Amino acid sequence: MREIQVDLAKIQANYRQLKALVAPSEVMAIVKANAYGHGMHEVAQALEDISVDALGVADLEEAIALRAAGIKSRIMCWILSAEDDFEMAAEQGIELGVSNHAVLEAALAAGVKQIHIKVDTGLGRAGFARSQWQEVFQKLSGKTIGLFSHLSNTSEAEDLNQEQLFLEAEQVALAAGVKLSQRHxxxxxxxxxxxxxxxxxxxxxxxxxxxxxxxDRGYEEYKLQPVMRAVSQVVNIKRVPAGQGVSYGYRYRTEKETTLALVPFGYSEGMPRIAVGAKVLIAGKLFVISGRVAMDQFVVDVGDHQVSLGSEVVIFGDPAKGEPSAEELGASAGTINYEIVTRIGGRAKRVYL
Ligand SMILES: Cc1ncc(COP(=O)(O)O)c(C=O)c1O
Structure with a gap:
């Protein structure tokens, strides 16, 4: 009735494509937050099968869960608390992205082998502030570490500014006698x-x-293919007269006699309640959803189009195939594709192709 279809071969193809686009740099595949809703274990395994350079997650718990599932690739995580189990991280060869002294001391004391120091170059989130760089790199003098930071994607000028600060951090580290294994x-x-x-x-x-x-721009030139399709089916159809109110608050009223199709995919499944103007593909035609999305369902006025019970409804998938995109669904709800795929789920079954 509701499926989140994940095509693991496309993940592998996208990984290879990214590798080719950025060669000779390595590519860490980010699988945090359940691989952006795609299923952390399945995605990590599919990537390990093609010799991924490294996997990245946010929390140490995610990293440990990957090791417990048998993943042997490099794993790095970077949202840490000083109370995390760093002995476990050391034992399991998990690499840590460190943003403060408390975590650094605990990680060193536990014998964590690979530490990546995160420097804040302008995002204002995690990372050692510029005023702390000297001290932290002095503490690590003689050691080999990774150095990393994260861009704010505000504008090209801001990104270039962050790059300059990143290079400055590198100089501070080298001057303090730190060796850098990888910069990212x-x-x-x-x-x-x-x-x-x-x-x-x-x-x-x-x-x-x-x-x-x-x-604010397209990405078609990079030839990356959407991996996830969210699909459902029509479970109820009825003919209604003009003037029929649809769903809570009657945000939609039929203008003429028409057919209403019911789709059992609600905000419980991550379909945003505030989506306005979101389109879905039913029996080969795009329709705007009608009225409010409810917890378990939404309604589509399909006019006189030939729709039957069981007709497939594509909520998002691959725009190159005429399907709505996660990006469009996000835009209809004032959010981004990242949030759409990460939140999608609820009672929908995840199916791996
Ligand atoms: C530190 C860090 N690196 C990399 C990524 C991956 O970003 P993107 O999904 O834009 O490639 C994230 C995601 O939020 C992140 O937090």
Whole structure:
């Protein structure tokens, strides 16, 4: 009745494509947050099968779960608390992205082998502030570490500014006698836009899932294919007269006699309640959803189009095949494709192709 279809071969194809686009840099595949809703274990395994350079997650728990599932590839995580189990991280060869002294001390004491120091070059989130760089790199003098940061994607000028600060951090580290194993700054958007920011590695999430990292430009030239399709089916059809109110608050009223199709995919499945003007594909035709999305369902006025019980409804998928995109659904709800795919699920079955 409701399926989230994930094509693992497309993940592998996108990974290979990203590798080719940024060669010779390595590509860390970001599989945090359940692989942006695509299924962390399945995606990690599909990538390990093609010798992924490294996997990236946010929390140590995610990294440990990957090891417990038998994943042997390099794994790095970077949202850490000083109370995390760093002995476990050391034992399991998990690499840590460190943003403060408390975590650094705990990680060193536990014997974590590979530490990547995160420097804040302007995003204002995690990372050592510029005023702390000298001290932290002095503490690590003689050691070999990774150095990383994350772009704000505000504008090209801001990104270039961050790159300059990143290079400054590198100089501070080298002057303090730190050796750098890998530098990584760019996520998908930066990796595709700025060759100079690829360094030894880039960290790609959204591109791996075949989705557009930008809101204000296309990405077709990169030949990345959407990996996820959210599909449902028509479970009820009825003919109604003109003037029929549809769903809570009657945000929609029929203008003439028409057919209403019911689709059992609601905000419980991650279909945004506030989606306005979102289109779905039913029996080969795009229709705007009618009225409010409810917890379990939404309604589509299909006019006189030939729709039957059981007709497939594509909520989003591959726009190259005429299907609505996760990006369009996001735009209809004032959000981005990242949030759409990460939240999608609820009672929908995840099916791997
Ligand atoms: C530190 C870090 N690196 C890389 C990524 C991947 O970003 P993207 O999905 O835009 O490629 C993220 C995602 O939020 C991140 O937090």
């Amino acid at each position: 700054l760019a996520a998908t958007a930066g990796a595709l836009s700025y060759p100079s920011m690829r360094y030894e590695m880039v960290r790609c999430g959204i591109g791996l899932y075949g989705l557009n990292p930008w809101e």
